[in-house]
Amino acid sequence: MVAVRGGSAHGPAHLVLTASVARRYYLDGRSKVEIAEEFALSRFKVARLLDDARSSGLVRIEIGHPGVIDVELSARLMETLGLQHCVVTDTPDDHPASLREHLGAAAAELLTELVTPDDVLGLSWARSVSAMATALQRLATVPVIQLTGALTRPGVDDSSIEVVRDVARVAGGPAYFFYAPMAVPDAATAQALRRQPEVARAFSRIGSVTRAVAGVGAWAPEQSTLYDATSEAERHELGRLGVTAEISGVLVDADGTPVASDLTERMIGITAEQMRAVPEVIAIVYGTAKVKAVLAAVRGGLVDSLVTHSTLAEALIREAGS
Amino acid sequence: MVAVRGGSAHGPAHLVLTASVARRYYLDGRSKVEIAEEFALSRFKVARLLDDARSSGLVRIEIGHPGVIDVELSARLMETLGLQHCVVTDTPDDHPASLREHLGAAAAELLTELVTPDDVLGLSWARSVSAMATALQRLATVPVIQLTGALTRPGVDDSSIEVVRDVARVAGGPAYFFYAPMAVPDAATAQALRRQPEVARAFSRIGSVTRAVAGVGAWAPEQSTLYDATSEAERHELGRLGVTAEISGVLVDADGTPVASDLTERMIGITAEQMRAVPEVIAIVYGTAKVKAVLAAVRGGLVDSLVTHSTLAEALIREAGS
DNA sequence: CACGGGCGTGCTCAGATGAGCGGCGCCCTG
């Protein structure tokens, strides 16, 4: 090379050459060696041109997908929180009911995809889980286990109590369900209930559950069915103990450490240890009020996967990053 | 692997996994081997995931640049016509004067970039070349050669006749210019003029020109200064001979083959052979009426590089493709 | 129940690629 350089280093010809090379490489899929031959450059030059093109923004790479699922955000949330799976919809979040419906549909799709005939499915009591059951159209043949007692709020139609049976019907597998409340007034009653044949039958299966679906509640009014069903004094006491999240009746503090209390003894349902032992717990969550609760549940290893909406997902990433 | 597959092949989890992998690969620049290890996949699986991601449109790669130059279109036109260089601006084409100004500026930038101290620059007579000269702010120190006589139209201010001197001043190199018309009434006068010291001095340098800038005219009213300066009979005769393009006084047919005629003898300027011998002739062209003229000039090997606007560039690609 | 097509998977091996290095010419400064 004669090595006498002319004008500006980043003139239009350089720009167009770079664009040509980028086009050949990214759009036509040619190798750098081929491009080097075609343009009479060294392959190193081509590589540097392409590096420049990317760093200068001449080449833009976007990851996206037409549809309700924001795949890029899902991937980011998954990586940020170290989740097993993650689905984020970009549903507008101004209408809780439609939000729940969309998330239920997304969770149903996820479950259909994930569940194999080798799985054992556990279901928690939550409106979002019920929404998922409604949307579920197909599922591998697996046993379905009820993980907690029911908890209905007067005046609120929390939809069918038949969630476990509905899902089991779609799956074509056996259903392990029972009729009992999530919490009872005293430990003795709880123990008695746990000995009930149906309850005991379901509970004996909890250890074999490989995938579970649950909601996540925050310890605040309207943010947890359990909170709303608890007495004023107990709410306060549990709050004092640092309760931040409620997952299927399991209470944990901000670090995700289970908070033992009087209430723990009175619960009919899966324990913190059992839940942590489940290989994959999928939580369906919505509402930005639950940021800290979700983080606690994930950090505590209780929740492994998330189905949520973009506003909450972004808030989670922001909070987790800080 | 246990090899019992669950739900749908393209569920949300698959989508999000693909997005994660694509993000790591394209955005974070990790290698496929690293990604394979991170996600516990085989590197083949990663490669196939990435292939799917691109073919399904999950990953979109765009080449573009904020500015007046449409680099992507420039690259495409360059490849389609096999040009040495190409600059396409996306200036709106509804105002010829502003168009000429923009193209002049783009051409000036291109020239600044391309010209090295080893070059010898030739300039043709054209309004667009004049516009380039006006915009030129910097240039390597090179000799500047006038390639043709001048051709002014009455009532049209074709700007300075001093183009060659102006450019030479910016370059800081010697100027080889002369005052003579582009065409004269008879061959004898032309020969006499060519013997003029200044003319001969400039012409003797034509063989050493390494880069030239010119316009391209179509053989139609208002599309070529030479056409407009020619008699009715001659226009018709030349049209009959198939003249399609005029480049710096050189006339060629639709294939780019030079058309010899009576007029050829009466021209004061570079010949077709000489022009083809110039390593790079850069043409500044605008107006979709000149599609066929540009194609002829390029196919004939007279023009090697183009500075034009998007409308004409697209028309050229369309026409060349068909 | 045996067979064969289709699909997804991972292997081999040659060719492509990236990281880091030394060389060279330009430009700036003393």
Next chain:
DNA sequence: CAGGGCGCCGCTCATCTGAGCACGCCCGTG
């Protein structure tokens, strides 16, 4: 004018990557 700094270039070598192939499983069919 000499020396040093800097940016650009292309090389080497270890690693990465793609094309094609073979295997095993699933499923539908005779």
